[in-house]
Amino acid sequence: MIEIKKVWREYNNGKSVSAIENVSLNIKKGEIVSIIGPSGCGKTTLLKVIAGLLKPTKGNVELNHKHLSMMFQKSILFKWKTVKENIQLPFDIKKIKKDVSNAIELVGLKGFENSYPSELSGGMQQRVALARALVTEPELLLMDEPFGALDEMKRNELNLELLRIWKETKTTMAIVTHSINEAVFLSDKVVILSDRPGKVKEIVEIKLPRPRRLEQKESLEFQRYVRWIRERLN
Amino acid sequence: MDQRKTKLKDQVRIMGIFILFLLGWELLDYLFKIKEIILPNPHEILFAITGNFNELVHHVSITGTEAILGFVLGSLISFLIAVSFVYSSKIKKTMYPYAIIIQAIPMLVLAPLLILWFGNGMLSKIIMAALVAFFPVLVNSFKGLSTIEQEELDLFESLKATKKQTFWKLRFPHTLKYLFPALKVAITLAVVGATIAEFTGSAAGIGHLIVQSSYYLETSLLFAGIVMISLVGIVFFYIVDYIEKRIVFWEKEC
Secondary structure: OEEEEEEEEEEEEOEEEEEEEEEEEEEOOOOEEEEEOOOOOOHHHHHHHHHOOOOOOEEEEEEOOOOEEEEOOOOOOOOOOOHHHHHOHHHHHHOOOOOOHHHHHHOOOOOOOOOOHHHOOHHHHHHHHHHHHHOOOOOEEEEEOOOOOOOHHHHHHHHHHHHHHHHHHOOEEEEEEOOHHHHHHHOOEEEEEOOOOEOEEEEEEOOOOOOOOHHHHHOHHHHHHHHHHHHHHO | OHHHHHHHHHHHHHHHHHHHHHHHHHHHHHHHOOOOOOOOOHHHHHHHHHHOHHHHHHHHHHHHHHHHHHHHHHHHHHHHHHHHHHHOHHHHHHHHHHHHHHHOOOHHHHHHHHHHHHOOOHHHHHHHHHHHHHHHHHHHHHHHHHOOOHHHHHHHHHOOOOHHHHHHHHHHHHHHHHHHHHHHHHHHHHHHHHHHHHHHOOOOOHHHHHHHHHHOOOHHHHHHHHHHHHHHHHHHHHHHHHHHHHHOOOOOOO
Protein backbone atom coordinates (compact mmCIF):
# COMPACT_ATOMS: atom_id res chain seq x y z
CA MET A 1 0.00 0.00 0.00
CA ILE A 2 1.19 3.47 -0.88
CA GLU A 3 -0.15 6.35 1.15
CA ILE A 4 0.31 9.83 -0.16
CA LYS A 5 -0.68 12.17 2.63
CA LYS A 6 -1.40 15.84 1.97
CA VAL A 7 1.58 16.28 -0.27
CA TRP A 8 2.63 19.72 -1.52
CA ARG A 9 5.49 20.36 -3.85
CA GLU A 10 6.79 23.79 -4.74
CA TYR A 11 9.34 24.83 -7.31
CA ASN A 12 11.66 27.67 -6.58
CA ASN A 13 12.54 29.71 -9.63
CA GLY A 14 12.98 33.09 -8.00
CA LYS A 15 9.57 32.87 -6.40
CA SER A 16 8.00 29.64 -5.28
CA VAL A 17 5.29 28.16 -7.45
CA SER A 18 3.35 25.12 -6.36
CA ALA A 19 3.16 22.27 -8.80
CA ILE A 20 0.91 20.11 -6.64
CA GLU A 21 -1.14 21.08 -3.62
CA ASN A 22 -2.56 18.95 -0.86
CA VAL A 23 -2.62 15.70 -2.81
CA SER A 24 -3.79 12.67 -0.87
CA LEU A 25 -4.07 9.28 -2.50
CA ASN A 26 -3.91 5.62 -1.55
CA ILE A 27 -2.77 2.97 -3.93
CA LYS A 28 -3.38 -0.62 -2.87
CA LYS A 29 -1.00 -3.43 -3.61
CA GLY A 30 -1.58 -4.83 -7.08
CA GLU A 31 -3.75 -1.92 -8.13
CA ILE A 32 -3.49 -0.02 -11.40
CA VAL A 33 -4.00 3.70 -10.92
CA SER A 34 -4.01 6.34 -13.64
CA ILE A 35 -3.31 9.99 -13.06
CA ILE A 36 -4.94 12.30 -15.57
CA GLY A 37 -5.18 16.07 -15.89
CA PRO A 38 -4.48 19.05 -18.12
CA SER A 39 -0.93 19.64 -19.41
CA GLY A 40 1.38 21.13 -16.81
CA CYS A 41 -0.88 20.25 -13.89
CA GLY A 42 1.86 18.48 -11.99
CA LYS A 43 1.18 14.88 -12.98
CA THR A 44 4.86 14.21 -13.58
CA THR A 45 5.76 16.00 -10.36
CA LEU A 46 3.40 13.73 -8.43
CA LEU A 47 4.96 10.66 -10.04
CA LYS A 48 8.46 11.87 -9.20
CA VAL A 49 7.43 12.53 -5.61
CA ILE A 50 6.12 8.96 -5.36
CA ALA A 51 9.37 7.70 -6.91
CA GLY A 52 11.40 9.64 -4.37
CA LEU A 53 13.12 11.65 -7.08
CA LEU A 54 11.56 14.80 -5.63
CA LYS A 55 11.01 15.49 -1.97
CA PRO A 56 7.62 16.87 -0.99
CA THR A 57 7.70 20.39 0.39
CA LYS A 58 4.94 19.42 2.82
CA GLY A 59 3.27 16.13 3.62
CA ASN A 60 4.74 12.69 3.11
CA VAL A 61 4.66 9.54 1.07
CA GLU A 62 4.58 6.18 2.77
CA LEU A 63 5.88 3.45 0.59
CA ASN A 64 5.91 -0.17 1.70
CA HIS A 65 7.20 -1.36 -1.62
CA LYS A 66 10.79 -2.42 -1.47
CA HIS A 67 11.73 -1.38 -4.93
CA LEU A 68 10.19 0.45 -7.81
CA SER A 69 10.92 1.03 -11.48
CA MET A 70 10.18 3.93 -13.76
CA MET A 71 9.25 4.16 -17.40
CA PHE A 72 8.98 7.31 -19.50
CA GLN A 73 7.40 8.60 -22.68
CA LYS A 74 10.75 8.26 -24.41
CA SER A 75 12.18 4.78 -24.34
CA ILE A 76 15.64 6.15 -23.39
CA LEU A 77 17.51 3.24 -24.88
CA PHE A 78 21.21 3.34 -25.51
CA LYS A 79 21.81 3.24 -29.22
CA TRP A 80 25.21 1.68 -28.63
CA LYS A 81 23.78 -1.30 -26.79
CA THR A 82 21.72 -4.24 -27.97
CA VAL A 83 18.22 -4.94 -26.72
CA LYS A 84 19.59 -7.45 -24.23
CA GLU A 85 22.32 -5.12 -22.99
CA ASN A 86 19.78 -2.31 -22.59
CA ILE A 87 17.57 -4.53 -20.47
CA GLN A 88 20.59 -5.47 -18.35
CA LEU A 89 21.19 -1.83 -17.39
CA PRO A 90 19.59 -2.03 -13.91
CA PHE A 91 21.81 -5.01 -13.09
CA ASP A 92 24.89 -3.32 -14.57
CA ILE A 93 24.32 -0.43 -12.21
CA LYS A 94 23.96 -2.76 -9.25
CA LYS A 95 27.07 -4.57 -10.51
CA ILE A 96 25.41 -7.97 -10.58
CA LYS A 97 25.05 -10.43 -13.41
CA LYS A 98 21.63 -11.93 -13.94
CA ASP A 99 19.79 -13.60 -16.73
CA VAL A 100 17.28 -11.30 -18.41
CA SER A 101 15.66 -13.78 -20.78
CA ASN A 102 12.50 -13.94 -18.65
CA ALA A 103 11.90 -10.22 -19.02
CA ILE A 104 12.61 -10.43 -22.74
CA GLU A 105 10.07 -13.20 -23.11
CA LEU A 106 7.53 -11.41 -20.91
CA VAL A 107 7.35 -8.42 -23.24
CA GLY A 108 7.44 -10.53 -26.40
CA LEU A 109 10.91 -9.57 -27.60
CA LYS A 110 12.28 -13.06 -28.04
CA GLY A 111 14.44 -13.20 -31.15
CA PHE A 112 15.35 -9.50 -30.90
CA GLU A 113 17.92 -9.84 -28.11
CA ASN A 114 20.82 -8.84 -30.30
CA SER A 115 19.12 -6.13 -32.32
CA TYR A 116 20.03 -2.49 -31.84
CA PRO A 117 17.30 -0.01 -30.87
CA SER A 118 17.60 1.78 -34.23
CA GLU A 119 16.43 -1.43 -35.91
CA LEU A 120 13.18 -1.47 -33.92
CA SER A 121 9.89 0.41 -34.33
CA GLY A 122 8.68 2.88 -31.71
CA GLY A 123 6.36 0.29 -30.18
CA MET A 124 9.11 -2.30 -29.95
CA GLN A 125 11.43 0.26 -28.34
CA GLN A 126 8.80 0.89 -25.66
CA ARG A 127 8.64 -2.88 -25.11
CA VAL A 128 12.39 -2.84 -24.45
CA ALA A 129 11.89 0.02 -21.98
CA LEU A 130 9.13 -1.98 -20.31
CA ALA A 131 11.34 -5.05 -20.07
CA ARG A 132 14.10 -2.95 -18.54
CA ALA A 133 11.61 -1.65 -15.97
CA LEU A 134 10.32 -5.14 -15.16
CA VAL A 135 13.60 -7.01 -15.10
CA THR A 136 14.24 -6.18 -11.45
CA GLU A 137 10.77 -7.55 -10.58
CA PRO A 138 9.63 -4.27 -9.04
CA GLU A 139 6.67 -4.16 -6.68
CA LEU A 140 5.73 -0.77 -8.03
CA LEU A 141 5.95 0.42 -11.62
CA LEU A 142 5.67 4.16 -12.24
CA MET A 143 5.00 5.19 -15.82
CA ASP A 144 5.02 8.71 -17.24
CA GLU A 145 2.92 8.72 -20.42
CA PRO A 146 4.52 5.43 -21.44
CA PHE A 147 2.65 5.08 -24.70
CA GLY A 148 2.04 8.77 -25.41
CA ALA A 149 4.27 8.83 -28.46
CA LEU A 150 2.63 5.85 -30.15
CA ASP A 151 -0.26 5.74 -32.60
CA GLU A 152 -3.64 4.44 -31.46
CA MET A 153 -3.16 0.91 -32.78
CA LYS A 154 0.22 0.48 -31.12
CA ARG A 155 -1.11 2.05 -27.96
CA ASN A 156 -3.99 -0.45 -27.78
CA GLU A 157 -1.62 -3.30 -28.46
CA LEU A 158 0.70 -2.25 -25.67
CA ASN A 159 -2.20 -1.58 -23.28
CA LEU A 160 -3.27 -5.20 -23.73
CA GLU A 161 0.33 -6.36 -23.26
CA LEU A 162 0.59 -4.34 -20.08
CA LEU A 163 -2.58 -5.92 -18.67
CA ARG A 164 -1.37 -9.38 -19.61
CA ILE A 165 1.93 -8.72 -17.83
CA TRP A 166 0.08 -7.31 -14.84
CA LYS A 167 -1.97 -10.49 -14.63
CA GLU A 168 1.25 -12.49 -14.42
CA THR A 169 3.20 -10.26 -12.09
CA LYS A 170 0.53 -8.38 -10.10
CA THR A 171 2.82 -5.37 -10.04
CA THR A 172 1.28 -2.22 -8.59
CA MET A 173 1.19 0.40 -11.33
CA ALA A 174 0.77 4.17 -11.40
CA ILE A 175 0.40 5.61 -14.87
CA VAL A 176 0.39 9.24 -15.93
CA THR A 177 -1.57 9.63 -19.15
CA HIS A 178 -3.28 12.17 -21.41
CA SER A 179 -5.72 9.67 -22.78
CA ILE A 180 -9.02 9.21 -20.96
CA ASN A 181 -9.63 6.02 -22.93
CA GLU A 182 -6.34 4.54 -21.86
CA ALA A 183 -6.91 5.56 -18.24
CA VAL A 184 -10.35 3.92 -18.09
CA PHE A 185 -9.23 0.84 -19.97
CA LEU A 186 -6.23 0.07 -17.76
CA SER A 187 -7.15 1.23 -14.32
CA ASP A 188 -8.88 0.32 -11.12
CA LYS A 189 -8.81 3.99 -10.16
CA VAL A 190 -8.47 7.19 -12.16
CA VAL A 191 -7.16 10.21 -10.31
CA ILE A 192 -8.30 13.49 -11.88
CA LEU A 193 -6.01 16.41 -11.16
CA SER A 194 -7.11 20.03 -11.55
CA ASP A 195 -5.26 22.63 -13.58
CA ARG A 196 -2.08 24.10 -12.07
CA PRO A 197 -1.49 23.84 -9.21
CA GLY A 198 -2.57 20.20 -9.30
CA LYS A 199 -5.09 19.19 -6.68
CA VAL A 200 -7.10 15.99 -6.60
CA LYS A 201 -10.45 16.84 -8.15
CA GLU A 202 -11.91 13.40 -7.97
CA ILE A 203 -10.91 9.78 -7.76
CA VAL A 204 -13.04 7.60 -10.02
CA GLU A 205 -13.24 3.87 -9.31
CA ILE A 206 -13.47 1.92 -12.54
CA LYS A 207 -15.58 -1.17 -11.95
CA LEU A 208 -15.28 -2.76 -15.37
CA PRO A 209 -14.73 -6.51 -15.22
CA ARG A 210 -11.29 -7.98 -15.79
CA PRO A 211 -9.66 -9.34 -17.86
CA ARG A 212 -10.33 -6.31 -20.00
CA ARG A 213 -10.82 -6.66 -23.72
CA LEU A 214 -10.76 -3.99 -26.44
CA GLU A 215 -14.46 -4.66 -27.21
CA GLN A 216 -15.31 -3.27 -23.80
CA LYS A 217 -14.40 0.17 -25.09
CA GLU A 218 -17.62 0.15 -27.08
CA SER A 219 -19.78 -0.71 -24.07
CA LEU A 220 -22.10 1.88 -22.55
CA GLU A 221 -20.47 1.47 -19.18
CA PHE A 222 -17.05 2.28 -20.59
CA GLN A 223 -18.39 5.29 -22.46
CA ARG A 224 -20.09 6.50 -19.28
CA TYR A 225 -16.77 6.49 -17.41
CA VAL A 226 -15.09 8.33 -20.28
CA ARG A 227 -17.81 10.99 -20.40
CA TRP A 228 -17.79 11.40 -16.64
CA ILE A 229 -14.04 11.97 -16.57
CA ARG A 230 -14.11 14.28 -19.58
CA GLU A 231 -16.71 16.45 -17.91
CA ARG A 232 -14.61 16.65 -14.74
CA LEU A 233 -11.56 17.66 -16.77
CA ASN A 234 -13.25 20.57 -18.54
CA MET B 1 26.18 -5.16 -56.73
CA ASP B 2 24.65 -2.19 -58.56
CA GLN B 3 25.44 0.03 -55.63
CA ARG B 4 29.03 -1.08 -55.68
CA LYS B 5 29.22 -0.32 -59.38
CA THR B 6 27.97 3.25 -58.98
CA LYS B 7 30.37 3.72 -56.08
CA LEU B 8 33.25 2.56 -58.28
CA LYS B 9 32.12 4.89 -61.06
CA ASP B 10 32.04 7.80 -58.60
CA GLN B 11 35.57 6.98 -57.51
CA VAL B 12 36.81 6.81 -61.09
CA ARG B 13 35.27 10.23 -61.70
CA ILE B 14 36.88 11.68 -58.57
CA MET B 15 40.31 10.36 -59.58
CA GLY B 16 39.72 11.48 -63.18
CA ILE B 17 39.31 15.11 -62.13
CA PHE B 18 42.62 14.96 -60.27
CA ILE B 19 44.47 13.44 -63.21
CA LEU B 20 42.94 16.02 -65.57
CA PHE B 21 44.08 18.76 -63.21
CA LEU B 22 47.66 17.46 -63.24
CA LEU B 23 47.66 17.07 -67.05
CA GLY B 24 46.27 20.61 -67.49
CA TRP B 25 48.99 21.89 -65.20
CA GLU B 26 51.68 20.09 -67.21
CA LEU B 27 50.21 21.45 -70.45
CA LEU B 28 49.96 25.08 -69.30
CA ASP B 29 53.47 24.89 -67.92
CA TYR B 30 54.70 23.55 -71.26
CA LEU B 31 52.81 26.12 -73.37
CA PHE B 32 53.77 29.18 -71.31
CA LYS B 33 57.24 27.91 -70.36
CA ILE B 34 56.86 28.89 -66.69
CA LYS B 35 60.17 28.79 -64.82
CA GLU B 36 60.65 26.03 -62.28
CA ILE B 37 61.45 28.51 -59.51
CA ILE B 38 58.03 30.15 -59.99
CA LEU B 39 55.87 27.09 -60.66
CA PRO B 40 57.37 23.63 -61.11
CA ASN B 41 55.61 20.91 -63.14
CA PRO B 42 53.86 18.06 -61.36
CA HIS B 43 56.59 15.68 -62.54
CA GLU B 44 59.29 18.01 -61.25
CA ILE B 45 57.55 18.01 -57.87
CA LEU B 46 57.39 14.22 -58.02
CA PHE B 47 61.13 14.05 -58.70
CA ALA B 48 61.73 16.45 -55.82
CA ILE B 49 59.76 14.09 -53.58
CA THR B 50 61.52 10.90 -54.71
CA GLY B 51 64.96 12.57 -54.77
CA ASN B 52 64.64 13.96 -51.24
CA PHE B 53 62.43 11.27 -49.80
CA ASN B 54 64.45 10.45 -46.68
CA GLU B 55 64.90 14.10 -45.81
CA LEU B 56 61.20 14.81 -46.35
CA VAL B 57 60.15 11.87 -44.19
CA HIS B 58 62.50 13.04 -41.46
CA HIS B 59 60.96 16.53 -41.43
CA VAL B 60 57.40 15.31 -41.78
CA SER B 61 57.81 12.88 -38.90
CA ILE B 62 58.92 15.74 -36.66
CA THR B 63 55.97 17.93 -37.61
CA GLY B 64 53.60 14.97 -37.38
CA THR B 65 54.84 14.10 -33.88
CA GLU B 66 54.42 17.70 -32.75
CA ALA B 67 50.92 17.82 -34.18
CA ILE B 68 49.83 14.55 -32.55
CA LEU B 69 51.28 15.37 -29.16
CA GLY B 70 49.73 18.84 -29.28
CA PHE B 71 46.42 17.39 -30.40
CA VAL B 72 46.34 14.83 -27.57
CA LEU B 73 47.41 17.40 -24.98
CA GLY B 74 44.96 20.07 -26.16
CA SER B 75 41.96 17.79 -26.51
CA LEU B 76 42.58 16.03 -23.23
CA ILE B 77 42.85 19.24 -21.23
CA SER B 78 39.84 20.82 -22.93
CA PHE B 79 37.75 17.68 -22.35
CA LEU B 80 38.62 17.72 -18.66
CA ILE B 81 37.70 21.40 -18.49
CA ALA B 82 34.38 20.65 -20.20
CA VAL B 83 33.74 17.97 -17.54
CA SER B 84 34.44 20.51 -14.79
CA PHE B 85 31.96 22.90 -16.47
CA VAL B 86 29.26 20.26 -16.33
CA TYR B 87 29.74 19.43 -12.67
CA SER B 88 30.29 22.94 -11.35
CA SER B 89 28.03 25.67 -12.61
CA LYS B 90 30.21 28.14 -10.72
CA ILE B 91 33.28 27.23 -12.77
CA LYS B 92 31.19 27.19 -15.92
CA LYS B 93 29.63 30.61 -15.30
CA THR B 94 32.98 32.26 -14.58
CA MET B 95 35.13 30.50 -17.16
CA TYR B 96 32.91 29.85 -20.16
CA PRO B 97 32.67 33.51 -21.24
CA TYR B 98 36.48 33.61 -21.28
CA ALA B 99 36.60 30.46 -23.33
CA ILE B 100 34.30 32.06 -25.90
CA ILE B 101 36.30 35.32 -26.01
CA ILE B 102 39.72 33.68 -26.13
CA GLN B 103 38.46 31.46 -28.94
CA ALA B 104 38.10 34.59 -31.10
CA ILE B 105 41.84 35.34 -30.82
CA PRO B 106 43.71 33.89 -33.79
CA MET B 107 46.00 31.58 -31.83
CA LEU B 108 48.61 31.53 -34.58
CA VAL B 109 49.68 35.10 -33.72
CA LEU B 110 51.08 33.67 -30.50
CA ALA B 111 53.69 31.65 -32.40
CA PRO B 112 56.58 34.17 -32.03
CA LEU B 113 55.83 34.46 -28.33
CA LEU B 114 55.84 30.70 -27.85
CA ILE B 115 59.20 30.45 -29.63
CA LEU B 116 60.52 33.17 -27.31
CA TRP B 117 59.29 31.37 -24.20
CA PHE B 118 59.75 27.71 -25.06
CA GLY B 119 62.65 27.82 -27.52
CA ASN B 120 62.76 26.73 -31.12
CA GLY B 121 62.62 23.00 -30.37
CA MET B 122 59.56 20.78 -30.43
CA LEU B 123 57.97 22.04 -27.21
CA SER B 124 56.88 25.41 -28.62
CA LYS B 125 55.26 23.63 -31.60
CA ILE B 126 53.47 21.13 -29.42
CA ILE B 127 52.04 23.95 -27.34
CA MET B 128 50.96 25.82 -30.47
CA ALA B 129 49.24 22.69 -31.80
CA ALA B 130 47.57 22.15 -28.41
CA LEU B 131 46.29 25.74 -28.35
CA VAL B 132 44.61 25.52 -31.76
CA ALA B 133 43.15 22.07 -30.97
CA PHE B 134 41.82 23.25 -27.63
CA PHE B 135 38.68 25.24 -28.42
CA PRO B 136 36.78 23.13 -30.92
CA VAL B 137 37.09 20.19 -28.52
CA LEU B 138 36.08 22.28 -25.51
CA VAL B 139 32.95 23.67 -27.13
CA ASN B 140 31.75 20.35 -28.53
CA SER B 141 32.55 18.24 -25.46
CA PHE B 142 30.68 20.70 -23.30
CA LYS B 143 27.73 20.61 -25.66
CA GLY B 144 27.69 16.81 -25.67
CA LEU B 145 28.12 16.45 -21.93
CA SER B 146 25.42 18.99 -21.13
CA THR B 147 22.69 17.98 -23.57
CA ILE B 148 21.50 15.02 -21.52
CA GLU B 149 17.74 15.01 -21.13
CA GLN B 150 16.04 15.23 -17.76
CA GLU B 151 14.24 11.91 -18.33
CA GLU B 152 17.58 10.17 -18.87
CA LEU B 153 18.88 11.55 -15.60
CA ASP B 154 15.61 10.57 -13.88
CA LEU B 155 15.99 7.03 -15.17
CA PHE B 156 19.51 6.79 -13.77
CA GLU B 157 18.42 8.33 -10.49
CA SER B 158 15.55 5.88 -10.19
CA LEU B 159 18.04 3.06 -10.75
CA LYS B 160 20.16 4.55 -7.96
CA ALA B 161 23.19 4.99 -10.19
CA THR B 162 26.23 6.70 -8.70
CA LYS B 163 27.58 9.93 -10.22
CA LYS B 164 30.45 7.96 -11.68
CA GLN B 165 28.08 5.48 -13.34
CA THR B 166 25.92 8.28 -14.72
CA PHE B 167 29.05 9.80 -16.23
CA TRP B 168 30.52 6.67 -17.80
CA LYS B 169 27.31 4.96 -18.86
CA LEU B 170 25.28 7.99 -19.90
CA ARG B 171 27.12 11.28 -20.37
CA PHE B 172 30.34 10.02 -21.87
CA PRO B 173 28.91 7.78 -24.63
CA HIS B 174 26.38 10.48 -25.45
CA THR B 175 29.22 12.99 -25.87
CA LEU B 176 31.15 10.90 -28.40
CA LYS B 177 29.02 11.89 -31.37
CA TYR B 178 29.74 15.57 -30.59
CA LEU B 179 33.37 14.94 -29.69
CA PHE B 180 34.55 13.24 -32.87
CA PRO B 181 33.64 15.99 -35.37
CA ALA B 182 35.59 18.37 -33.11
CA LEU B 183 38.53 15.97 -32.96
CA LYS B 184 38.61 15.88 -36.77
CA VAL B 185 38.80 19.67 -36.89
CA ALA B 186 41.34 19.69 -34.06
CA ILE B 187 43.77 17.21 -35.66
CA THR B 188 43.77 19.22 -38.89
CA LEU B 189 44.30 22.48 -37.02
CA ALA B 190 47.08 20.89 -34.96
CA VAL B 191 49.04 20.15 -38.16
CA VAL B 192 48.57 23.78 -39.25
CA GLY B 193 49.58 25.04 -35.80
CA ALA B 194 52.76 22.96 -35.68
CA THR B 195 53.77 23.98 -39.22
CA ILE B 196 53.16 27.70 -38.66
CA ALA B 197 55.15 27.59 -35.44
CA GLU B 198 57.97 25.99 -37.42
CA PHE B 199 57.80 28.85 -39.95
CA THR B 200 58.38 31.23 -37.08
CA GLY B 201 61.47 29.55 -35.71
CA SER B 202 62.79 26.01 -35.92
CA ALA B 203 65.75 23.88 -36.87
CA ALA B 204 63.74 21.00 -38.29
CA GLY B 205 60.27 20.00 -39.41
CA ILE B 206 58.35 20.49 -42.61
CA GLY B 207 57.71 24.18 -41.83
CA HIS B 208 61.45 24.65 -41.52
CA LEU B 209 62.03 22.87 -44.84
CA ILE B 210 59.40 24.97 -46.63
CA VAL B 211 60.85 28.24 -45.37
CA GLN B 212 64.42 27.14 -46.20
CA SER B 213 63.53 26.09 -49.73
CA SER B 214 61.75 29.39 -50.35
CA TYR B 215 64.93 31.24 -49.30
CA TYR B 216 67.03 29.19 -51.70
CA LEU B 217 64.38 29.34 -54.46
CA GLU B 218 64.15 25.55 -54.48
CA THR B 219 60.51 25.77 -55.43
CA SER B 220 60.13 22.10 -56.37
CA LEU B 221 61.30 21.11 -52.90
CA LEU B 222 58.96 23.70 -51.41
CA PHE B 223 56.08 22.09 -53.28
CA ALA B 224 57.28 18.66 -52.20
CA GLY B 225 57.04 19.87 -48.60
CA ILE B 226 53.52 21.17 -49.18
CA VAL B 227 52.47 17.87 -50.71
CA MET B 228 53.97 15.85 -47.85
CA ILE B 229 52.41 17.89 -45.06
CA SER B 230 49.06 17.87 -46.89
CA LEU B 231 49.25 14.09 -47.01
CA VAL B 232 49.97 14.02 -43.28
CA GLY B 233 46.92 16.21 -42.62
CA ILE B 234 44.71 14.01 -44.78
CA VAL B 235 46.00 10.77 -43.25
CA PHE B 236 45.50 12.07 -39.69
CA PHE B 237 41.99 13.20 -40.56
CA TYR B 238 41.05 9.80 -41.93
CA ILE B 239 42.56 7.98 -38.97
CA VAL B 240 40.28 9.93 -36.63
CA ASP B 241 37.40 9.43 -39.06
CA TYR B 242 38.04 5.67 -39.06
CA ILE B 243 38.16 5.51 -35.27
CA GLU B 244 34.91 7.49 -35.16
CA LYS B 245 33.18 5.04 -37.47
CA ARG B 246 34.36 2.10 -35.32
CA ILE B 247 33.43 3.65 -31.97
CA VAL B 248 30.36 5.74 -32.79
CA PHE B 249 28.97 2.99 -34.98
CA TRP B 250 25.36 3.77 -34.05
CA GLU B 251 25.36 7.18 -35.74
CA LYS B 252 25.14 5.96 -39.28
CA GLU B 253 25.14 8.48 -42.08
CA CYS B 254 22.10 8.28 -44.27
